[in-house]
Amino acid sequence: MAEPVHLFAGSGDAATLRALEAILFAASAPVSEAALLERLPTVADMRVPLRQLQTIYANRGVNLVEVADGWAFRTAPDLAHLLSAERTAERRLSRAAMETLAIIAYHQPVTRAEIEEVRGVAVAKGTLDILLESGWVKMRGRRRVPGRPVTFGTTPGFLESFSLAAIGDLPGLDDLAGAGLLEGTPPAGFTVPSPRDDARLDADEDPLDEDDLGMSTEDALGSLQDDSPQTLRADEASQDEAKRDHEA
Numbered sequence: 001m002a003e004p005v006h007l008f009a010g011s012g013d014a015a016t017l018r019a020l021e022a023i024l025f026a027a028s029a030p031v032s033e034a035a036l037l038e039r040l041p042t043v044a045d046m047r048v049p050l051r052q053l054q055t056i057y058a059n060r061g062v063n064l065v066e067v068a069d070g071w072a073f074r075t076a077p078d079l080a081h082l083l084s085a086e087r088t089a090e091r092r093l094s095r096a097a098m099e100t101l102a103i104i105a106y107h108q109p110v111t112r113a114e115i116e117e118v119r120g121v122a123v124a125k126g127t128l129d130i131l132l133e134s135g136w137v138k139m140r141g142r143r144r145v146p147g148r149p150v151t152f153g154t155t156p157g158f159l160e161s162f163s164l165a166a167i168g169d170l171p172g173l174d175d176l177a178g179a180g181l182l183e184g185t186p187p188a189g190f191t192v193p194s195p196r197d198d199a200r201l202d203a204d205e206d207p208l209d210e211d212d213l214g215m216s217t218e219d220a221l222g223s224l225q226d227d228s229p230q231t232l233r234a235d236e237a238s239q240d241e242a243k244r245d246h247e248a
Contacts, residue, residue: 024072050064107195109143
């Protein structure tokens with residue numbers, strides 16, 4: 001059996017140092033000298049054992065440091081990189097963004113005008129920007145109609161984020177009803193499209209041009225602008241929703 005190591009041997013009052021170590025180690029916040037004196041009233045000058053304990057821990061993985069009006073154990077500065085971790089900031093999508101994402105997922109390949117037809121309101125460029133930046137949505141091609149609008153579809157990142165093996169695993173009408181996500185009785189003839197995300201372009205789609213790959217969403221959607229007062233009002237509302245997305 002290994003011999004016990006006496007960390008505080010020859011360091012003054014070993015019992016006091018052990019008590020200080022225990023109190024500071026268990027504390028969730030820096031402990032003031034006054035609070036330590038309440039725990040250890042027999043200590044005449046609390047700074048003496050604190051300095052001794054600080055010296056003992058000076059070259060260890062954790063150091064005893066004076067923080068504001070208290071004392072606390074902290075990771076040694078030269079080892080901080082070993083404990084750093086990357087975190088992905090979570091951001092809530094607005095209702096407009098979630099509806100737009102759902103329409104793209106179920107109706108792809110779909111254009112902005114087709115999304116607006118399903119939603120009944122204009123779709124802000126900012127909303128599509130957020131979905132493109134998230135990596136869940138991509139520009140697929142251009143619809144072979146006047147104006148050649150961009151078509152959108154989902155990405156493998158969408159499947160990964162929502163734990164789907166394939167786009168066909170999205171819930172259908174019976175699944176949505178069984179989960180209580182449909183209020184009331186759907187109207188006669190109501191159906192949920194069978195989603196697909198084939199990489200092959202449809203017969204009415206042209207591939208994106210080289211210039212399309214580097215352009216902004218604003219440029220891609222510019223040809224779809226409608227300056228009628230009704231559309232402008234709807235677009236302003238969608239812009240507000242997109243702004244809330246960015247601020248979330």
